[in-house]
Amino acid sequence: MEELSAAESDSADDTGGTGTVSVEETVPVEETVIATRALTKRYRGGQLAVDGLDLTVPAGSVFGFLGPNGSGKTTTIRMLMGLIEPTSGTARVLGQPMPRATRAVLPHVGALIEGPALYGFLSGRDNLIRYDSADPTADPRTRRTRVAASLDRVGLTAVAGKKAKAYSLGMKQRLGLAAALLQPRRLLVLDEPTNGLDPQGMREIRSLVRELASDGTTVFLSSHLLDEIEQVCTHAAVMAQGRLITQGPVADLAAGARGRLVVTTPDPADAARVLKEQGVADVVVAEERVTGEPPDRELAEVNAALVAAGVRVRGFGVERASLEDAFVALTGEGFDVAG
Template sequence: MSDLAIRTAGLTKRFGAQTAVDGLDLAVPRGSVFGFLGPNGSGKTTTIRMLLGLIRPSGGESHVLGERMPASGDTVLPRVGALVEGPAFSPFLTGEQNLRRFDAADRHSDPRTRATRVAAALDRVGLGHAARKKAHAYSLGMKQRLGLANALLMPRELLVLDEPTNGLDPQGTREVRALIRSFAADGTTVFVSSHLLAEVEQLCSHVGVMSGGRLVAQGTLEDFRRTGAHPRVRVKTPQTDAAAAVLARLGVAAVARDAASDRDAVTGILPPDGPAPEAIVAALVAAGVPVRGFEVVGESLEQRFVELTGEGFDVVA
């Protein structure tokens, strides 16, 4: 068995003269929660559609759960649960009736166990109490959870979730986040497409970043943070000019005062061969600079993204 739940090689999709996905080489380890990052229009949803066999690639290949797609869709897709571009339900059917309808449309499902599986899926996502409520009366968060319940009607090795918290309020976001964590705890590989950095940082073990249809980085979340710009040091002191002079003498680059709301602090970027943090503190004290606070700030996921793509990002949870 492959140790990758998803693997692509040179995966490409063109729409006329536009290349939506360009030479994608993706590697999603089994058992991971993989955050597929990128701003809207970067090629995330097109990639997901190709992985699920909803559209054919223009070039390259993809393997899902160790099998070639879309050729092996009949054997792969029953093992994959998906929530793509938000759930769509019949508004005047209940949550339970909607799930029964979707399950009946799945030729791999067993009608003899349908009632049991629908009830279990609703309970799993916390909608057992609302099973007989009409879907039009569901909140957006409840509809997202109902979509997840639909993805769980059969045992799944892989869940593919496209923007699962899109448009949710903070409470709905927390509910969906908790559900995704529970799926991962059960050993399911979860592939989460998102443009919300806060979600990825709280949920994911691995990350890949799309920009302009190309994959610009992938790896573990920790490696992703460590690779890139150098960490910054921040000194809190009433003598910012003296602190800046000491930092400059030590080779700490790009020294700058903090915002006006925090005038008694100065920051600088550590070079690769820069002094150890304790040596910086010792030099400040030796120079008579009163140090009221000192920290080394690693690179955030947002900073790493901007460094890779030069684009801003939505960081609202």
């Protein structure tokens, strides 16, 4: 993981020039927290990791950055945080150009990228103390209070004295998140924050994200889990093979896809046969539940055909489309949906 603090921003600000670039001391409040235009990253050998990305993240949103592993999400985040330079295009974070304005921007940003970087021989508490002491904006007089509050927020108080090398992957993820939350942040950037967590841990992290958003923090959350994005995010962008497929409010993205026709019946085999005859595609039978893509005809006629064929219909309707339905409609493929 690259954990970014105000202290580390000095090294991140080095873009290969011979002098220090002057940037504003304060970061203005912006309606758009992240904005990229034609952002592109091509690695040596010609690999195109991010291709012409135009991304807009509204202030106050929980923004899901969604795509299969290898779709360019982490590369994009590294460019946004000033860790690598784009091949072309621009990126602005909190209204400032990155990577040029890292010194002004990063003190307002908490980040957990590619897993936590920890000192295994130190305890969880001492790791956080070390992170906090590296931040020149942090008041040393309140350091231990700040660290204790951060540990409590992610549920690690009971194991704070345990060496980090003995932590499970999920515990390390929590500790990395605690480091990102040591100071109040205007923007929190999380790359696969539930990686390694059990279902209970996932629920706790989702609850924490909602709490942070309600306090006014914009959360930019990268994930390959559709279910995770749909549960916690207000807005989302979908990446595939380095390109932006779509972005917008989560509800609007799902609304753009057709829902599934659902028939509940004790006669699933007969129902499936009739639905296919009525033009329903992709018919799936799961016990007494039969689903399919609605046909381009009046659904009342489909229901009537089921009844006329002697199918005992106990339920009939169209389910609201999910984010998974929207992704499949846009790309013709799917990926992990487990939460």
